[in-house]
Amino acid sequence: MYSVEARNIDAVVASYGPSTKMSAIVGGQTSTKAPEIEAFERHLPSDVEIVSCHSLHGPGVNPKGQPLVIIPHRAKESSVKLVERILGCLESKFVPLSAEKHDRITADTQAVTHAAFLSMGTAWQANNQFPWEIPRYLGGIENVKINLTLRIYSNKWHVYAGLAILNPSARAQIRQYAESVTELYKLMLGGDRKELRDRIYAARAAVFGKREGDEREELLLEDELLDRFSLGDKPAQRVRNNHLSLLSIVDCWWKLGIVPYDHMICSTPLFRLWLGITEYVYRNEELLEECIETAIDDQSFRADDLEFCFAARDWSERVSLGHMDAYREKFEKIQKYFEPRFPEATKLGNEMIRTIEENLTSRKQA
Numbered sequence: 001m002y003s004v005e006a007r008n009i010d011a012v013v014a015s016y017g018p019s020t021k022m023s024a025i026v027g028g029q030t031s032t033k034a035p036e037i038e039a040f041e042r043h044l045p046s047d048v049e050i051v052s053c054h055s056l057h058g059p060g061v062n063p064k065g066q067p068l069v070i071i072p073h074r075a076k077e078s079s080v081k082l083v084e085r086i087l088g089c090l091e092s093k094f095v096p097l098s099a100e101k102h103d104r105i106t107a108d109t110q111a112v113t114h115a116a117f118l119s120m121g122t123a124w125q126a127n128n129q130f131p132w133e134i135p136r137y138l139g140g141i142e143n144v145k146i147n148l149t150l151r152i153y154s155n156k157w158h159v160y161a162g163l164a165i166l167n168p169s170a171r172a173q174i175r176q177y178a179e180s181v182t183e184l185y186k187l188m189l190g191g192d193r194k195e196l197r198d199r200i201y202a203a204r205a206a207v208f209g210k211r212e213g214d215e216r217e218e219l220l221l222e223d224e225l226l227d228r229f230s231l232g233d234k235p236a237q238r239v240r241n242n243h244l245s246l247l248s249i250v251d252c253w254w255k256l257g258i259v260p261y262d263h264m265i266c267s268t269p270l271f272r273l274w275l276g277i278t279e280y281v282y283r284n285e286e287l288l289e290e291c292i293e294t295a296i297d298d299q300s301f302r303a304d305d306l307e308f309c310f311a312a313r314d315w316s317e318r319v320s321l322g323h324m325d326a327y328r329e330k331f332e333k334i335q336k337y338f339e340p341r342f343p344e345a346t347k348l349g350n351e352m353i354r355t356i357e358e359n360l361t362s363r364k365q366a
Contacts, residue, residue, distance in 0.1 A: 002028040002036070006162035007324055010039040017043035025079050027052040027071075031106060031159065032166045033099035037073055049075040051083045054102065055092065057268045058155070060350050067266045068092035071099050095266055105266050107169035108258050113274040114160050115177045115315055116245045117149045122311035122330070123304060124149075125337045132341070136239035136300070141277045144221070145245070147352055148273060150345035153338050157331040164319045165327065171319055173256060178316035180251040184244060185309045188295040189302075197292050200247060203254035204282045221276035221356065242295035244305050246278050248312070269353045276356075 004012045009030055017040070020026060026048050028036040033052060040050050052071040055063060068087060072080045084094060097105070124131055131137035131146050152160065164170050187196040253260065260275050267275075281287055294301075318326045338345075 002026070002030075004028075004030070005158045006030040006032045006035055006166050007158065009036050010042070013039040013043045018045065020044055020048050023047050023049070025049045025051055025075065025083060027083065029054060030162065032162050032170075033071060033102050034168070035166055037071075037099045040073070049079045051075045051080055052099065053083070053087065054106075055090070056106075056266055056271075058151075058270060060346070061269055061353065064091040066092050066268060067095045069095050069097050069102050069266070071097060071102060073099060103167050104169050105263050106163060107167050107173055109260065109263050109266060109268075109271045110163060111167070111170035111173040112177045112249055112252050112258075113271075114152065114164065115174045115312065116249050117145070117152050118160070118315055118331070118334075119181075119308055119311040120145060120245055121149045121153050121334045121338065122315070123307040125334050126307045126311065127304060129304075130338075130341070136241065141221075141243075141246075141280055142241070144273060144277050144352070147345060147349045148270070150338055150341060151270075151349045153331070153335045154342040154346055157328045157335070158324075160331070161324055161327040165322050165324060173252065173258075174319050175316050176255055177248060177252045178312045180248040180255060181244065181309050181312040184248055184251060184295075185305055188242065188244070188305070191296055193292065193296045196295060199251065200288065200292060203247075203250045204288070206254040206257075207250050207259060208279065208282050221273075221280050239300075240290055240294045240298060242291050242298070242301055242305070243281055244295070244301070244308060246281050247291065249274075250278050250282060269357050273353065273356065 002009060002012060009028065017026075022045070026040060026044060027050065028040070029052075030036045031054060033054070036052060037050070040052075044050070050073040052073060054069045054071075055066065056069060057063065057066040068090060070080065070084065070087075087094075129137075131142075136142075137146065164174055184196070184199070187199070252258075260271075263271075281291060314330070318330065
């Protein structure tokens with residue numbers, strides 16, 4: 001089993017692959033399968049079978065019931081069953097996919113949301129802000145945005161760089177996200193209420209519209225749960241926000257023809273949180289209209305949104321150029337800024353994920 005960074009997989013397999021035991025079963029755990037499978041095909045003996053895997057959840061999450069992708073790239077059925085028996089101790093839910101399908105689904109469920117939360121952290125750092133100290137960033141879905149941003153920055157940079165830079169689908173999606181942020185922000189600045197509203201509702205219909213056989217009735221997230229997990233004191237009165245970051249996620253999905261509900265079989269707790277907070281805004285028409293009114297009439301977030309726009313475009317540029325070192329330099333700079341709050345944020349984030357998962361499970365059983 002090769003458990004190495006995607007950017008190093010070719011060099012590592014080139015060093016050790018040719019001496020693989022005859023008729024062995026080889027796999028890898030990289031988050032981007034294209035370079036991994038390419039390395040296996042290039043450097044492994046032809047008699048070696050290839051059954052790769054990838055646990056889609058992150059560290060600190062109980063693997064029981066979580067999706068674990070099995071990729072039987074070059075193997076007998078009996079070898080695939082052996083791998084499943086070995087991995088069965090994790091009690092995860094096996095999802096058989098091809099390497100190509102895995103990379104597409106991983107991009108669809110993670111690339112855009114990673115870009116959004118990376119950009120949030122970058123904008124806060126650029127403004128010298130700690131959002132949990134600012135009342136307008138506390139309460140409700142603001143708590144989720146802060147906790148998810150800190151959760152991402154508390155991890156290793158290469159986890160996100162590998163997906164963003166080495167996955168072709170992810171690169172295109174991150175570029176579109178930056179374009180969505182920029183175009184929506186220009187509509188806000190120009191006061192184009194009708195065009196902004198029409199675009200937001202078109203994205204809403206494409207991503208959250210009802211389809212045949214659709215059983216989505218309840219929201220994934222609820223107010224009481226959202227308010228419970230805060231790094232700061234909840235303000236007496238909720239502050240309105242245009243939620244440019246979330247509007248841009250759904251706009252990007254719409255532009256790329258992505259319907260995240262199509263990938264629920266591969267959904268992780270974090271993916272359900274990401275989807276949940278966008279759903280929370282878009283399936284609440286009163287809140288969605290409030291976002292539009294705030295975007296046009298309220299300038300409180302204009303400076304913050306400008307930095308967010310810069311951040312989204314800069315992340316997209318670094319990814320498009322394929323600069324791992326540039327990605328790392330920027331990531332670790334923001335990471336250092338937020339580092340003092342990681343222990344508390346990680347603890348609170350784990351509790352938030354666990355509570356929301358338990359709530360979703362109980363609702364399914366009811």
